[in-house]
Amino acid sequence: MSGGGTYMTELNDFYALLIRGDDLTEEELARLRKIYAEIGREQIFRMVTGKKILPFAARTFSMYGFDTAFWEKHLQRLRTRNRKILRCMDEAYASLRQHGVQKMFVSENFGALLSAQADIGLFASGDVDNYADPAEKEGIYQAFEALGYTRKERYAGLHQIAAEFFPPEDMDVPEKFYISVDFYPLARLKLPCFVQADQFVDWRQLTRYGDTAVVLPPPNALMYICMLHISLHSFSRAPDIRLYIDLLNMSKTRIDYAAIREWCMRDHTCTRAAVAAELANRLMKTQIPDEITQLSGRKEKIEKIVYDAAKNDLIYEPSGIKVLRIEALCNDRNLVCGVLDILSPDKNWMKRVYGSSGLAAHVKHLIKVL
Numbered sequence: 001m002s003g004g005g006t007y008m009t010e011l012n013d014f015y016a017l018l019i020r021g022d023d024l025t026e027e028e029l030a031r032l033r034k035i036y037a038e039i040g041r042e043q044i045f046r047m048v049t050g051k052k053i054l055p056f057a058a059r060t061f062s063m064y065g066f067d068t069a070f071w072e073k074h075l076q077r078l079r080t081r082n083r084k085i086l087r088c089m090d091e092a093y094a095s096l097r098q099h100g101v102q103k104m105f106v107s108e109n110f111g112a113l114l115s116a117q118a119d120i121g122l123f124a125s126g127d128v129d130n131y132a133d134p135a136e137k138e139g140i141y142q143a144f145e146a147l148g149y150t151r152k153e154r155y156a157g158l159h160q161i162a163a164e165f166f167p168p169e170d171m172d173v174p175e176k177f178y179i180s181v182d183f184y185p186l187a188r189l190k191l192p193c194f195v196q197a198d199q200f201v202d203w204r205q206l207t208r209y210g211d212t213a214v215v216l217p218p219p220n221a222l223m224y225i226c227m228l229h230i231s232l233h234s235f236s237r238a239p240d241i242r243l244y245i246d247l248l249n250m251s252k253t254r255i256d257y258a259a260i261r262e263w264c265m266r267d268h269t270c271t272r273a274a275v276a277a278e279l280a281n282r283l284m285k286t287q288i289p290d291e292i293t294q295l296s297g298r299k300e301k302i303e304k305i306v307y308d309a310a311k312n313d314l315i316y317e318p319s320g321i322k323v324l325r326i327e328a329l330c331n332d333r334n335l336v337c338g339v340l341d342i343l344s345p346d347k348n349w350m351k352r353v354y355g356s357s358g359l360a361a362h363v364k365h366l367i368k369v370l
Contacts, residue, residue, distance in 0.1 A: 010311070012313050013070070013283065013311065013312045014032075014055055015048075015241045015314050016241060016283045016284060016312070016313075017032060017060070017223040018032075018056045018061075019056045019241065019242075019244075019245055019284065020248070021063060023285065024060075024064075027136050027241055030059075032066075032315040034052045036061075036066055041067055041166070041350065042095075044057070045057075048362075049363075051242075052125075052242060053124065053241070054074060055074075055075065055078045055119075055121050055122045055123065055124050056120075056122060057071070057077055058071040058074040058078065059071075059119065059121065059122060062319065075121050076121070078121040078122075079119070079120055079121035079293050081174050082123045084173050085110075085128065085174065085177065086120065086173065086216065088105065088173050088210040089128060089179070089212070089214050089329075090213050090214055092111055092143070092165075092212075093215055094213040095144070095147050095226055096139070096140065096143040096307070098143070098146075099140075099142045099146070099192075100136075100139050101132070101136050101139045101140055101143070101180070102136070102203065103132060103133035103135075103203050104130055104131065104132035104133070104136065104140065105131060105132075105215045105216055105217045106129070106209075106214055106215065106216055107128060107129045107130055107131045107185070107211070107222065107225055108123060108125055108129040108218065108225065108226060108246060109129070109242070109245060109246050109249075110125070110129065111129070111216055111222055112226060112246040112247075112250050113249055114214065114216060115216055115219055115222055115249065115250060115253050116249035116250065116252045117255030118249055118252075124242075126174070126177055126178070127164070127177065127178045127269050127314060128179050128180065129180050129182065130180065130181045130182065131181075131182050131197060131201075131217075131225070132181050132182070132183055133183075133197070133203075133261070134183035134184070137163075137183065140181060141163075145234060147167075147168075148168035148171075148325075149165040149167055149179075150166045150168075151164070151165055151166075156188070156190075156353050157352075157354050157355075158352065158353055159300060159349075159353045160183065161182065161183060161184050161187040161189075161193075162180060162181060163180075163181050163183075164179070164180050164181075164182060165178060165179045165181065166177075168194060174254070180336060184196075184197075184316065185197045185225055186229060186232060188232060190369050191341075191369075192345050192349040194267065194268070194269060195228065195267050195269065199203070199266075199267065200220075200221050200263050200267075201218070202218055202221070202222045203215055204219075205217075211302065217252060217359070219253040220255060220256050220260060223247070223250040223260060224260050224263055224273070225255075226246035226250055227247065227272065227273045227276040227277060228242070228269055228273065228276075229243070229246070229271050230246075230247070230272075230276040230279075231275065231276060232271075232331055233277060233306075234318050234322075234323050235275055235276065235306040235314075235326065236306040236315055236317070237317055238317065240314055240316050240317070241283065242243065244276075244279065244280050244283050244284050245284075247276065247277070247280035247284065248286055251284075251286040251287065251288060253279070254312070257291055257292055258291065260292060261291050261295065264292070264295055265295075268331075268332040268333070270295035271296040271302070271329065271330050271331070272296060272330050273292055273300045274293055274294065274296040274299045275302050275330075276305060277292045278293045278303065279303070279306075279307055279314075281293065282307070282309075283314070283333075293369055296332070299327060301329055302329050302330070305318060305325070305326060306326070316361055324342060324369070324370075327342060328341075342369060343366065343369070350362070350365065
């Protein structure tokens with residue numbers, strides 16, 4: 001990360017420091033002060049806005065007395081924005097309940113933020129992700145239609161994996177905000193989903209957030225989802241550093257890591273979880289234990305592609321062949337099996353996505369993947 005390449009200071013883990021915020025050492029604070037003095041407030045504002053971590057920068061800078069009035073103003077604005085989102089989600093989940101929907105919850109970064117009881121201002125995304133049982137799709141559609149939402153369905157080939165719901169124009173929500181509902185957690189557009197929600201979500205243990213109708217999953221399940229979600233972005237593809245905010249938040253909740261370890265071993269997701277956890281420990285100073293970070297002896301090969309240890313920073317945007325290599329290395333068996341699983345996926349998935357598992361379908365798949 002260069003920050004434009006014209007500054008004296010090597011920025012390195014600058015963004016990670018801003019995200020962590022409340023546990024910085026004196027040495028880290030000194031580094032922030034030096035960067036702030038050299039680059040200046042206005043340029044830093046542009047940088048963190050472009051990186052979509054303005055809430056964290058505003059919180060951290062105001063907390064430590066860096067132009068407090070300026071940054072606090074932006075943090076308060078974001079709190080107001082996100083309270084509107086929370087009211088919107090409250091209304092949506094109340095309608096879902098009225099329409100008999102039982103198996104749906106807020107997931108990923110908004111879910112992790114709420115689960116950790118974090119500052120409501122620390123959310124910068126334009127949509128809220130949710131996971132739901134596809135068997136309840138019709139009830140979900142009816143619940144959103146009753147509130148005036150419009151719908152756009154998302155497909156992997158012929159197979160529907162999600163739907164996006166856009167609020168009516170007169171609803172008091174941020175511009176371009178929408179609600180995303182994924183019917184297959186961790187679904188991939190080009191490859192089969194490697195886990196099913198029923199394998200690790202105890203639907204009887206969903207809880208409500210505060211006095212709202214918003215539903216959250218058990219912390220273990222959400223931590224597992226967030227770890228694996230990071231792997232879908234090749235650990236450092238966009239939104240790169242922001243992916244690890246979820247693990248930072250979830251690490252502040254009560255997690256049974258032994259249970260997650262068992263899920264990883266059962267689902268053959270050990271490498272995915274180990275790399276995500278190790279990078280979260282390094283970037284965000286989370287303390288995810290060795291029983292997760294040491295699940296895979298092959299994680300170092302992936303880390304060398306996506307992480308610069310000397311700078312304690314992600315190597316941004318691996319693309320093309322590197323993405324395929326990372327995906328293959330994530331296979332818990334070996335690299336050869338990883339390559340074969342990419343080139344010749346599960347037959348049932350091929351039929352759902354391409355309509356058949358024959359030669360023509362495989363040609364379509366290879367064109368899409370490669």
